[in-house]
Amino acid sequence: MLNNDRLLVQILLLVLLGACVWVLAPFVSALFWAAVLAFASWPVMRVLTRWLNGNSTLAATLLTVGWMVLVAVPLVCLGFNIADHIREVNVLVHNLQVQGLPAPPQWLGELPLIGDSLLNLWSTLDEQGTALFATIRPYVGQVGNWLLVRSARIGGGMLELALSLVLVFFFYRDGPKLAAFVHSLLHRLIGDRADHYLELVAGTVQRVVNGVIGTAAAQAILAYVGFTIAGIPGALILGLLTFAFSFLMVPPLIWGPAVAWLAWQGQYGMAVFLGIWGMFIISGVDNVLKPYLISRGGNLPLVVVLLGVFGGVLAFGFMGLFLGPTLLAVAYSLLGDWLIKEMPEAAAAETPQVSKGQ
Template sequence: MPEDMVATTPKPGTAPAAAPGPRAYVQEAAGLVLLLALAVGCFVILRPFLAAILWAVILTFSTWPIYRFLVKRLGGREGPAAVVMTLLVALVLLLPLVILGSRLAEGVVGLAEGIRSLLQQGPPPPPRWIADLPFLGPDLTRAWEEMAHDGAGLAESLRPYVGPARDWALAQGAALAGGIFETAVSVLTAFFLYVHGTAVVRMADAVFRRVAGDRSRRLMEIAGSTIKGVVHGVLGTALVQAVLATAGFWVAQVPGAFLLGFLSFFLSLFPGGLLLAWIPAAAWLFAEGQREWGIFIIIWNLLVVGTIDNFLKPYVISRGGSLPILMILFGVMGGIIAFGFIGIFLGPTLLAIGYSLIQEWGKDEDAPVPGGR
């Protein structure tokens, strides 16, 4: 007798199991609806903090070896080690952003005063180096002098742009304040991840096993190695850019070259952030009459410092995983477009997991069939 028939044949003296009725299906459907509603509610509540939570996970994962070292040095006490580690992360990430925000606020106030003075009194006489510019020097000098003599006309021509410029400055200030708040939430979340990191990893492993089965451990390893590669690529590229920017400031004899280089390390982590470091330096050089060095700073930062990350970052990230460099480049660029700055980490990680799944499924298809057929 076939096994399936034996398995389904009821034992003597027992009634066959009754098929689930409509009421059971309704209860099961209601349970699924409630579970879906709960998931949606949790997502809506956590949505404003998702980026901060992802940042906290990345920070905790990338600095976990340092945390375990602190735990050993403190006699196995995880609480004090988590406090020390959180303070270190806040010192490295949060403090520079706060300093940068205060400096930018002072700069915006000074810029507003300068614009108000420009509208009321007109521009100062043109500097001498403008007249020495080839081809355009005399024309620029003549136009500058005309504007200086016609302060009312200049004020009237610039007035339509004052409102949009003010709105843009306020928007940038709000974005910076939001970034500082998000970083503060990430640092606070990282503290709890340090304390409960082992339990969180066990829970994540159990969830992934239910979803991905035997492939879960492999996928987690791929995600971990990709995140490490991205962290090393982002921080390593930022360090190289900061060193190159510092060298340029030092050669051009810009005051505070090493401080500007230190700020360049953090500013390079944000798209277009390096502009906040080298544009004021170039403007100072032009104002001091050192136009050659000002042009050097512009060319050096545009062609060298600002472009090296397009090649160095994908290469370093690809060394940390099995994803090709082209896919890394697509992952970084597409991730930034889709998710913002956090997409630098999400894009390559998602592509690496998808690439690994495609490779494994391809191997399964090519596997020999038992019996040689």
């Protein structure tokens, strides 16, 4: 009877846990990002709490407001930039419909082998511009619907980001209590190895934050500086795109076309400058800073972390940036523990055989 009662209690607990997961499912992503943000910036929270004489609530409030300002200001600037560029594109399309293409640049015809063909193509596009716009007009509605769907997703992402910034306040304020709860839970589940795996997960997340996101932020800032010096329009948008493409390790897809645009405009000096800046400064940061930050402070192989980052993004989306390397790190450590336990037994089993052979 006792066994049946215990089984019933376990079933009820599982049902209760399932119901809790069901309730929290719509907020999993926001909770995840709030937890990662709080964990990554916890040293700042600790220092700020010390400055405020242990007032963790005030420190959490100030830090949360700071994050809101830090995130809101670039987003507002980005919105204004996108609106300006949309107006410029509309004016460009109208001018192309009315006036046609401008005169081809002189250097286009001077290109060896393909110069004459490019001039003929330019003239053909100029003559058939009206027919071309009439041909693509039926697809404009489909493009508008596609943009509407993407805008809805972007709006949902902004709402999720706002919720994360609200939830991060509670992670800051109640962080020690949550850490103690997780620590006690893991101790109940796996015993003395709980401290080891907590340190492993914390170290892996910290290394990914420092290595991947830190490198992306550094590349975005350097790219913005380079675009601003070169006079590239929309430097802020291109800097944010560099931040996004840094996760895929392909920032040249952003600064490369910018170099080509400068050359197209005849600004060869600035094109050479931006090419050198992009090759040795923007991309050089990825080759030097990322491996250093990821490999610092841990004995986990760099290839495991990098595979976890890329595989996690493909498997889980952007959350996989942290889930992927964390899962691989825990699995790697579990295999290491298993081998450590098995090797002495294997060595002990082989010792009598060797003595018999002698």
